[in-house]
Structures are given as C-alpha cells and as structure tokens.
Amino acid sequence: MNAHDPLDIQxxxxxxxxxxxxxxxxxxxxxTMKARxxxxxxxxxxxxxxxxxxxxxxxDSLWRDIGLRIEGRRARRFSRRFVSYMPIAAGILIACxxxxxxxxxxxxxxVEIPVDFTQDISQFRQSVSFxxxxxxxxxxxxxxxxxxxxxxxxxxxxxxxxxxxLIGADxxxxxxxxxxxxRLSFTCCGAPVVTYVIKGAEARASxxxxxxxxxxxxxxxxxxxxRIVILSPHPLEAVESLFTAE
Amino acid sequence: xxxxxxxxxVEQHRHEFFAFVQRTVWDESHAxxxxxxxxxxxxxxRHRFCANTNFRAWIYKFLLNKCYSVNRRQAHVSLAxxxxxxxxxxxxxxxxxxxxxxxxxxxxxxxxVVTALGxxxxxxxxxxxxxxxxxxxxxxxxxxxEIPKPTVMTHLARGRAKLRxxxxxxACENGYVPRTAVDDAKGAIDERS
Numbered sequence: 039m040n041a042h043d044p045l046d047i048q049x050x051x052x053x054x055x056x057x058x059x060x061x062x063x064x065x066x067x068x069x070t071m072k073a074r075x076x077x078x079x080x081x082x083x084x085x086x087x088x089x090x091x092x093x094x095x096x097x098d099s100l101w102r103d104i105g106l107r108i109e110g111r112r113a114r115r116f117s118r119r120f121v122s123y124m125p126i127a128a129g130i131l132i133a134c135x136x137x138x139x140x141x142x143x144x145x146x147x148x149v150e151i152p153v154d155f156t157q158d159i160s161q162f163r164q165s166v167s168f169x170x171x172x173x174x175x176x177x178x179x180x181x182x183x184x185x186x187x188x189x190x191x192x193x194x195x196x197x198x199x200x201x202x203x204l205i206g207a208d209x210x211x212x213x214x215x216x217x218x219x220x221r222l223s224f225t226c227c228g229a230p231v232v233t234y235v236i237k238g239a240e241a242r243a244s245x246x247x248x249x250x251x252x253x254x255x256x257x258x259x260x261x262x263x264x265r266i267v268i269l270s271p272h273p274l275e276a277v278e279s280l281f282t283a284e
Numbered sequence: 285x286x287x288x289x290x291x292x293x294v295e296q297h298r299h300e301f302f303a304f305v306q307r308t309v310w311d312e313s314h315a316x317x318x319x320x321x322x323x324x325x326x327x328x329x330r331h332r333f334c335a336n337t338n339f340r341a342w343i344y345k346f347l348l349n350k351c352y353s354v355n356r357r358q359a360h361v362s363l364a365x366x367x368x369x370x371x372x373x374x375x376x377x378x379x380x381x382x383x384x385x386x387x388x389x390x391x392x393x394x395x396x397v398v399t400a401l402g403x404x405x406x407x408x409x410x411x412x413x414x415x416x417x418x419x420x421x422x423x424x425x426x427x428x429x430e431i432p433k434p435t436v437m438t439h440l441a442r443g444r445a446k447l448r449x450x451x452x453x454x455a456c457e458n459g460y461v462p463r464t465a466v467d468d469a470k471g472a473i474d475e476r477s
Contacts, residue, residue, distance in 0.1 A: 044441055045437050045438070045441060048437065048440065048441050048444075049422075049437065052415065052422070052440075054421065054422050074383055077383035077384070077385075077386050078383060080386040080387070081382065081383065081386035081389070081390070081448070082416065082444070084386060084387065084390045084394070085390075085397055085416075085447065085451075086416045086417065088390075088394055088397040088398070089303075089307060089397055089398065089401065089413075089416070089417065090303065090417070092397070092398045093302070093303035093306050093307060094302075094303075094306065095299040095302065095303075096298040096299050096301070096302035096319065097316070100302075100316050100319065100320065101295065101298060103320065104320055104323050104324065105291065107320070107324060108287065108291065108324070108327055111324070111327070111328075112287060
C-alpha cells in the first residue's frame with residue numbers, strides 16, 4: 039500500500055487520472071486498499087455534508103443590499119458619464135460648427151464682391167488686367183477652365199441697337215485669395231458693364247455682390263454649372279444675350 | 285455582460301458562493317462584508333469576463349482574493365499552524381482506525397468539522413473547498429487560485445490529511461477510543477487471563 043504515490047492515489051480518488059493510468063493503478067489495488075479508498079470517500083462525504091450543513095445560506099437582506107448598491111453605482115456611473123462626456127459633446131458641436139462654417143456652401147462663408155460703378159469709363163478700362171479682343175478673351179476663358187461661350191458681339195449690337203465692346207477679363211481675387219469666378223468687363227453704349235462668371239455650385243452659393251445700388255441693373259443666368267451675374271447702371275439686354283454654355 | 289445577466293448568474297449560485305466565503309475567512313463575522321465586496325468588485329469588472337468561459341469560476345477568483353486580503357489583515361486570529369507537511373507524511377496523517385468505520389468515527393467529531401477546517405492554511409482550505417463544495421477539477425482550481433496544478437494537488441493532500449488528524453484529535457477528546465488502544469487493552473486482558 040505504501041508503494042503508491044499519495045498524490046497518485048488522491049488523483050485517482052478525485053477522478054483526475056487519465057483512464058489508462060487509472061486502470062493501471064487500479065490493477066495494483068488489493069482488497070484492503072479498495073476498502074480503504076471507499077472509507078476515505080465516505081469520510082470525506084460526511085465532512086462535506088457537515089460543512090454544507092453548517093454553512094448558512096446567503097441572507098436575502100444581504101443580497102437585496104448588494105442589488106441596491108449595484109443600482110446606486112449604475113446611477114452614479116450614468117451621471118458621471120454624462121458629465122464626463124459633456125466637454126467631448128461640446129467639442130464635437132464646436133468642431134461641427136467650424137466645419138460647416140468653413141466648408142458648407144451656404145450662408146456660412148459668403149464672399150462679398152464689391153460693386154463699384156462710381157469710377158469713370160477711362161478708370162474702368164484701366165482697371166482691367168487682361169485686355170484683349172473677343173478671341174483672346176475667349177481663349178483666356180478656356181485656359182482658366184471656363185467653358186462659357188461669348189456670342190458674336192456685332193450681331194448682338196445690331197439686334198439690340200446697343201454698342202457693346204469687350205474690354206478684358208480678370209480672375210476674382212479678394213484679400214489674396216483667388217475664387218472660382220472670373221470678371222468680364224464690357225462697355226455698352228459707353229457705360230460700364232461687369233459680368234461675373236462663377237463656376238461650381240459651392241462658389242455660386244457663396245458669392246455675394248454688394249452693395250448693389252438701386253440704380254444698378256442686375257441679371258442672373260444659370261447655365262450648365264455656371265452662374266453669370268451681369269451688373270450695370272445701363273440696360274443689360276445686349277450683354278445678357280451674349281452668353282451660352284459650350 | 286449586461287448588468288441583469290450578471291445579477292441573475294450570481295443569484296443562481298449565491299448560496300454556494302456565500303458558503304465558500306464563510307468557510308474561507310478566518311473570522312466568520314466578516315463573511316457578509318467580504319461577499320459584498322467581492323461581488324461588487326466583480327460587477328465593476330464584468331466587462332472583462334469572457335463569454336463562453338466559466339462564470340462561477342470567474343466569481344470564485346474575486347471571492348478568494350477578497351478572502352485572502354481580509355485574512356491577511358486578520359493574520360493574528362488564524363488557527364492554522366504554520367506547519368509544512370511533507371507529502372509523504374500525508375499518508376501518516378491518515379489515522380487507520382478512522383477509516384475502519386468512518387460513520388462511527390464521525391459521530392464523535394461531527395460538530396468539530398468547521399473548527400478543524402479552521403486549522404488549515406488558507407490555500408489548503410481554498411483548494412479543499414473548491415474541490416469538495418465547488419466540484420472543480422485540479423486545473424480549474426489552479427486557474428481560480430492562480431497557483432500551479434501540482435501545488436493545488438499538494439495543498440489538497442495536506443489539507444485533507446490535516447483535517448483528518450484534527451478530527452481524530454477532537455474525536456478522542458469526545459471519548460472516541462482508537463482501535464489501536466482497544467487492541468492494546470484486549471491484548472493486556474488476554475495476557476492477564
């Protein structure tokens with residue numbers, strides 16, 4: 039009996055030996071050993087029963103108290119989270135606001151283009167940075183990526199009994215920033231006419247021309263992704279009929 | 285794990301958990317506090333519980349850790365002698381006459397089982413209770429107690445041996461006459477006759 043390893047015997051009793059090893063060990067047991075193992079099991083059974091009998095069940099009041107404390111923690115956690123997330127929520131709101139202000143093509147960032155017809159016609163002509171005839175201006179427009187065709191001015195003059203002259207084209211630049219907008223300068227019967235060709239929905243929505251005096255005529259045409267805004271104190275029918283999208 | 289799932293699963297085994305705490309802490313009056321603290325601690329960490337693993341075993345870890353910390357603070361009230369029993373000696377602690385008739389023997393010391401259990405070191409007691417009350421395998425006990433499996437086996441063997449030894453002592457105090465003593469007395473009578 040003493041030849042057996044006590045830990046082996048224990049593992050056998052606890053059913054922890056691999057089946058092969060258990061069978062091998064069992065083969066070495068004599069009747070005395072078997073009786074002893076059975077008695078050990080019985081003794082432990084009695085011990086465990088006694089331990090169980092002497093252990094009181096978890097009191098209901100204790101369990102209720104634990105439940106209440108968990109409820110309390112849950113509520114505190116919720117309020118803590120609510121408070122701790124507030125700066126994050128405020129940050130998100132501010133970020134969204136800034137994003138909309140920067141990128142939303144709405145009222146968030148209107149570009150104010152000053153309209154000034156107080157200068158005389160010679161000053162008006164001098165203010166044009168790229169002067170040229172119709173083919174030169176048309177080519178400039180194409181180079182700048184504006185697929186807008188300016189019609190035959192002579193035909194237009196004849197049709198409307200006005201005298202239109204194309205002076206030049208300038209990219210719109212405000213405070214050092216160039217916008218997707220080009221200004222075409224005309225004279226019509228000796229009066230200045232400015233035409234803004236605005237490209238893209240975003241720019242169209244954000245461009246403002248102000249202040250537009252009461253005596254300044256204004257025509258707005260939307261053509262295939264372009265907005266053409268024509269302004270002049272002079273009647274505009276001759277210039278407004280010049281534009282077609284290509 | 286959801287709050288309600290957690291509570292439902294703990295409630296299912298709460299009596300077993302409570303019994304474990306009661307028998308593992310040295311001072312039984314701390315059982316309720318230890319039990320509450322362990323369950324609340326497990327609740328706070330419930331998101332760390334891996335689904336499809338043993339929830340009971342996971343809770344036992346918390347219970348055991350709390351028992352350890354309370355027992356550390358209460359080390360002075362420990363009944364457990366700080367003795368290391370060699371594994372070979374665990375056999376010697378199996379008093380032969382105890383196994384002659386375990387039921388008759390237990391009649392003399394039934395009421396002292398819990399006291400005897402109090403003499404086991406906490407690791408021995410935890411391993412014994414997890415095995416006998418919880419029905420856990422050696423490997424599961426090793427996981428719960430975070431000690432190697434061979435050490436679990438050693439603690440279990442020592443715990444059982446000490447328990448029997450203590451019970452034998454109490455039984456003798458209560459009038460149990462060891463078989464060896466009966467044999468000796470018989471021998472003396474035979475000699476005289």
